[in-house]
Each structure stands twice: as C-alpha cells, then as structure tokens.
Amino acid sequence: MPYPLEWDTSTGKQKKLPALKVNPILGVLPYDGNRNPLTRSSSASRVSMTFATPATKGQRKVYHFDGQREMAVGLEALLSPNLYGLEVQLPPVAYRNRKGKLAEHSFDLRITFRDGFRRAVYVRHGESLARQKTKDEIKAIFEATPAWFADDKIVVNGDHYTRAYRDNLIRIYRASETVDEEADTHVLDCARTGRYWLMRELLTQCEVPAARAFNAILRHVGQGVIKANWHAVICEYSRIWLA
Helix, strand or coil, rough: CCCCCCCCCCCCCCCCCCCCCCCCCCEEEECCCCCCCCCCCCCCCCCCEEECCCCHCCEEEEEEEECHHHHHHHHHHHHHCEEEEECCCCEEEEEECEEEEEECCCCCCEECCCCCCEEEEEEHHHHCCCCHHHHHHHHHHHHCCCCCCCCCEEEEHHHCCCCCHHHHHHHHHHHHCCHHHHHHHHHHHHHCCCCCHHHHHHCCCCCHHHHHHHHHHHHHHHCCCCEECCCCCCCCCCEECCC
C-alpha cells in the first residue's frame, strides 16, 4: 500500500553520532590509528578488518579504513611478499593551503617494506584528482611532509579498484592466509605443462582436491605468477594464463 502524498518518508538531517568503537578482541591487537574514521557517512563505506603482518609478528591487528578504496590499497599491499608493516590513519601533516592558511592532512596509509623503505599513500577518486584544487593541495602536502615521515609519497586513483577488483582482492587475500606449499607447487607445475583456457580446465588437470587447487590458483594470481582479469570476478570460468 503506497504512503499518502503528505507522508514524509525522508529521514531528515541525522544527528551526528560519535565514532563506533571496536571492543577488545581476544588475541587481536587493538586499533592504534591517530583517528577513528568509523563515523556515519552518506558517501563512504567505512571498513574495519583484522590483518597479520611481519611487523605484528604474525598476530592479527585491527585496522579501520575511511572507505573501500583505502581498504583495497591496503589489501593489495598485504599481498606483496616485500611488505613488513601497514599503518592507517597516520598523524596529520601540517601544510599551507592555496589561501596560505595552515591546514592538516592525514595520509590514508603508510607501507613499510622489509628493507625498511616507507611509502605514504594518498588515496582519492579520479574526479577529485582531476581538479586543480586537489592537485595544488597534493603538491603542498607532499612538499610539507618531512623526510622522516616517509621515504616517498604516492597518489593512488581509487577508481582503479572497481567492485569486482575489490572482491577479488578480499578472496585472494583470504586464500593467501592459508599456507599450502604442496598444492601451490603442484598447481603451478600443471599450469606450466598443461593446456587450458579457462580455470576449470586447469582444475581438472590437478591431482589435488578442487578446493585446494582453486585457492592455490588464487594465491598465484595474487603473486602475479598466473594472470587473470581482476575487473571481473575470478572464478572457475575465468580466462587465466601464465605471466
């Protein structure tokens, strides 16, 4: 039954609520970012996840992201064998904006590699990055960032991380959390010697259970050893090929 015309179905202006706090999780390190982004938003999907890195000595830790783009950048970094540590919601960097006024910016992520190299990451969607105002802001922020904060700074266009790409990152990262060297070696041998076009054709040539072979293929895709189209959901009907 439709509502009467005079019925106001809008929610109206919502009262600002404090950021959501995640209670302590047994065996998981707490979130330690400079700010808590888990506030109500009409334009961004806040994300909270737990990861383990060499920096945490393999113990899971809580990470909060401003949105799914930032989460995707973090997941992609975690798939690198060269990653040592990941930080989010960094302490703000002071800079002068276009009007000459003092402002602050918090980098979305800082990635530390095993050799100690640290990279600060600025994530923004393509429409914003195309604006001169944003370009000037980035230039001012990068120039004001002290050398001790990071060895280099990069800009990432979040539009690259489509929904399918993000879904693939999550599934590949979850598969990568399981160590199965036997399946990885066997599947890679089959991939190098067999003939196939679709993933399902490679799966039939493997002598390990399909579930183990499937996850092994995902891990190889994550490491770039096997190629696939990241902008379509990677499944048994996906076209795959050796790098």
